Amino acid sequence: MSAFVQAQQDVTAEISATMAAIDAADVDALVAEIRAADRVFFVGVGRVLLSLQAIAKRLAHLGIDTVVVGQITEPAITDRDLLIVGSGSGESAIPLAIAARAKQNGAKVVHIGSNSQSSMRDFADHFVRIPVQTKLHLAHEIPSIQPMTSLFEQCLLLLGDIVALVIVREDKLDMPSLWRNHANLE
Amino acid sequence: MSAFVQAQQDVTAEISATMAAIDAADVDALVAEIRAADRVFFVGVGRVLLSLQAIAKRLAHLGIDTVVVGQITEPAITDRDLLIVGSGSGESAIPLAIAARAKQNGAKVVHIGSNSQSSMRDFADHFVRIPVQTKLHLAHEIPSIQPMTSLFEQCLLLLGDIVALVIVREDKLDMPSLWRNHANLE
Amino acid sequence: MSAFVQAQQDVTAEISATMAAIDAADVDALVAEIRAADRVFFVGVGRVLLSLQAIAKRLAHLGIDTVVVGQITEPAITDRDLLIVGSGSGESAIPLAIAARAKQNGAKVVHIGSNSQSSMRDFADHFVRIPVQTKLHLAHEIPSIQPMTSLFEQCLLLLGDIVALVIVREDKLDMPSLWRNHANLE
Amino acid sequence: MSAFVQAQQDVTAEISATMAAIDAADVDALVAEIRAADRVFFVGVGRVLLSLQAIAKRLAHLGIDTVVVGQITEPAITDRDLLIVGSGSGESAIPLAIAARAKQNGAKVVHIGSNSQSSMRDFADHFVRIPVQTKLHLAHEIPSIQPMTSLFEQCLLLLGDIVALVIVREDKLDMPSLWRNHANLE
Numbered sequence: 001m002s003a004f005v006q007a008q009q010d011v012t013a014e015i016s017a018t019m020a021a022i023d024a025a026d027v028d029a030l031v032a033e034i035r036a037a038d039r040v041f042f043v044g045v046g047r048v049l050l051s052l053q054a055i056a057k058r059l060a061h062l063g064i065d066t067v068v069v070g071q072i073t074e075p076a077i078t079d080r081d082l083l084i085v086g087s088g089s090g091e092s093a094i095p096l097a098i099a100a101r102a103k104q105n106g107a108k109v110v111h112i113g114s115n116s117q118s119s120m121r122d123f124a125d126h127f128v129r130i131p132v133q134t135k136l137h138l139a140h141e142i143p144s145i146q147p148m149t150s151l152f153e154q155c156l157l158l159l160g161d162i163v164a165l166v167i168v169r170e171d172k173l174d175m176p177s178l179w180r181n182h183a184n185l186e
Numbered sequence: 187m188s189a190f191v192q193a194q195q196d197v198t199a200e201i202s203a204t205m206a207a208i209d210a211a212d213v214d215a216l217v218a219e220i221r222a223a224d225r226v227f228f229v230g231v232g233r234v235l236l237s238l239q240a241i242a243k244r245l246a247h248l249g250i251d252t253v254v255v256g257q258i259t260e261p262a263i264t265d266r267d268l269l270i271v272g273s274g275s276g277e278s279a280i281p282l283a284i285a286a287r288a289k290q291n292g293a294k295v296v297h298i299g300s301n302s303q304s305s306m307r308d309f310a311d312h313f314v315r316i317p318v319q320t321k322l323h324l325a326h327e328i329p330s331i332q333p334m335t336s337l338f339e340q341c342l343l344l345l346g347d348i349v350a351l352v353i354v355r356e357d358k359l360d361m362p363s364l365w366r367n368h369a370n371l372e
Numbered sequence: 373m374s375a376f377v378q379a380q381q382d383v384t385a386e387i388s389a390t391m392a393a394i395d396a397a398d399v400d401a402l403v404a405e406i407r408a409a410d411r412v413f414f415v416g417v418g419r420v421l422l423s424l425q426a427i428a429k430r431l432a433h434l435g436i437d438t439v440v441v442g443q444i445t446e447p448a449i450t451d452r453d454l455l456i457v458g459s460g461s462g463e464s465a466i467p468l469a470i471a472a473r474a475k476q477n478g479a480k481v482v483h484i485g486s487n488s489q490s491s492m493r494d495f496a497d498h499f500v501r502i503p504v505q506t507k508l509h510l511a512h513e514i515p516s517i518q519p520m521t522s523l524f525e526q527c528l529l530l531l532g533d534i535v536a537l538v539i540v541r542e543d544k545l546d547m548p549s550l551w552r553n554h555a556n557l558e
Numbered sequence: 559m560s561a562f563v564q565a566q567q568d569v570t571a572e573i574s575a576t577m578a579a580i581d582a583a584d585v586d587a588l589v590a591e592i593r594a595a596d597r598v599f600f601v602g603v604g605r606v607l608l609s610l611q612a613i614a615k616r617l618a619h620l621g622i623d624t625v626v627v628g629q630i631t632e633p634a635i636t637d638r639d640l641l642i643v644g645s646g647s648g649e650s651a652i653p654l655a656i657a658a659r660a661k662q663n664g665a666k667v668v669h670i671g672s673n674s675q676s677s678m679r680d681f682a683d684h685f686v687r688i689p690v691q692t693k694l695h696l697a698h699e700i701p702s703i704q705p706m707t708s709l710f711e712q713c714l715l716l717l718g719d720i721v722a723l724v725i726v727r728e729d730k731l732d733m734p735s736l737w738r739n740h741a742n743l744e
Contacts, residue, residue, distance in 0.1 A: 002396040007537045016384045024374040054422045060259040073246040074369035097651045165379045183260035185287045188582040193723045198574045210560040236612045279469045351565045372603045432631040445618040446741035555632035
């Protein structure tokens with residue numbers, strides 16, 4: 001078997017196992033918070049931020065008003081908004097600082113991470129666990145065959161895209177019509 | 187005189203001279219287009235893009251709906267929108283491609299540049315000239331003592347911020363209250 | 373079965389099927405081009421760009437010199453460099469313009485897409501096919517149950533991360549030591 | 559006098575007055591730190607970040623190795639590197655957190671701001687003062703006729719570009735040749 005085929009099977013197998021281990025009730029609560037919010041803000045760093053940006057972009061195509069913290073025209077957050085924090089360890093300094101500010105402004109906060117015992121518990125109204133290994137090597141996590149935290153970042157993107165698919169199905173959205181909300185300049 | 191003081195005097199002198207040479211009627215027309223548009227899109231590359239992003243951010247604080255082309259949640263442009271293109275030479279490939287798409291979608295296009303005889307004329311409804319040297323070293327331009335196109339990028343930022351000040355004054359906006367539109371998470 | 377569990381199974385199934393359908397010899401050639409290049413540049417738009425940015429970031433952790441086209445400190449491309457273009461349809465205007473410029477500068481170009489008969493053929497030295505549905509709804513592609521081009525963007529991220537894993541394994545890299553190349557300010 | 563001409567004269571006058579009030583010895587020390595560093599990192603938020611990105615880009619064209627904190631391929635900072643923090647008030651949460659991490663890693667830190675008595679004093683080896691009004695309305699500052707902190711952001715960009723000009727002159731760099739370091743794909 002080629003090195004690529006072996007690696008491809010290893011990666012897709014651990015992604016499928018991880019995704020299957022996510023608690024469905026946690027995701028149902030996340031979908032409900034997204035639907036209840038006026039605007040959905042996203043914060044994270046590094047590759048986690050890239051996965052969150054992809055989620056924000058897809059949800060915007062479904063008609064949801066999304067904001068990535070740090071974007072050029074970032075509006076003020078209010079008590080009718082939701083902040084989604086992506087952080088495997090739940091200990092990243094910037095997401096913690098932003099989550100604290102969001103709570104001060106009355107917003108709801110959902111944390112998507114892998115460490116259920118993190119400092120983010122002080123700010124999060126709700127926690128969705130992606131049960132993978134973090135930098136902190138906590139117990140009860142699935143060890144990954146991939147370098148660094150790739151498995152978390154991949155599963156975070158898929159979780160967001162699965163939430164989008166759930167909303168498409170629940171709302172019986174016409175998929176071809178979604179291109180109307182898509183940028184038309186590129 | 188120290189090297190810094192000499193350079194500081196040289197730079198502020200050439201900025202002041204360039205800004206004073208911009209045609210007031212051109213800027214009045216730009217302000218009118220901004221006020222008439224539902225949304226104002228901005229496109230450029232490199233340091234020009236950074237100046238445009240700063241302008242988009244400040245105008246958003248004044249309550250104007252601004253979009254930077256390429257931002258994560260970029261909406262579709264319509265015939266009620268304005269595209270502002272920043273390009274000194276008016277020959278950059280990406281801004282030209284985006285301006286062509288904007289025209290196809292019925293949007294108004296304003297080009298801010300230094301070369302009045304560029305390919306951008308095919309797409310721009312209106313041209314605002316910042317009379318500085320470009321890469322193409324055209325005649326009738328003020329030669330700059332600074333490297334590359336720094337003078338254009340500086341004057342572009344100032345032009346946008348002066349437009350913001352004109353709007354603040356014309357609308358008698360209360361400046362401290364503008365912080366209400368400012369991001370509150372950082 | 374909950375809506376989430378159903379959607380999760382559908383998504384991971386179509387990802388696994390798509391990844392298994394990628395030609396291993398194409399990926400082997402991509403890995404060889406990455407190893408041969410002085411620097412690896414990446415270009416794409418929208419969510420495709422986000423997947424490419426994640427790949428560029430992970431490969432940089434492995435010690436590969438990567439550049440995202442448009443980044444603040446983008447160097448000039450040379451004939452010792454590689455440009456990786458991500459574009460499902462192979463017809464996006466900006467990636468085509470950038471690929472043309474890369475060829476003029478003597479760089480190698482690899483196109484990762486789903487449409488093997490696109491305009492990108494004029495510029496690409498090598499094509500890696502992710503066999504999914506594009507906007508253009510071409511034949512011989514796997515139709516996706518997800519909205520828009522999510523499946524392509526997901527598989528692009530996974531393809532890049534699998535390439536990273538292949539390199540880690542071939543070079544017997546010590547995974548914990550990779551954190552030395554990671555940003556340490558956040 | 560037209561509204562534009564009046565605003566243009568007011569803005570260029572307050573920029574020239576502010577730039578002339580910057581202490582030359584402070585800037586000389588900043589230039590020396592930039593020259594002594596292996597790499598120069600930049601951190602800030604909002605429009606301040608945009609000014610810093612423009613500075614990082616221009617200095618890179620002069621052959622200086624620059625990094626914007628948060629960029630896709632951000633390397634680890636070391637004790638041979640310099641962090642330049644842009645923050646008018648010196649109280650922004652993220653720049654303070656990043657400056658603290660930079661000090662822990664042994665890097666030099668220069669703060670460019672307007673408030674000399676800020677929390678940033680705990681981390682900065684050197685302070686360069688742009689004497690303008692901040693959000694905190696401190697005494698001994700030049701009140702601005704512009705909204706929000708535009709004057710600080712404009713003067714920050716000019717300060718960086720003047721530093722670039724000082725280096726060009728001191729090193730007798732050939733300005734046309736700087737385009738060799740410029741991105742060639744756009």
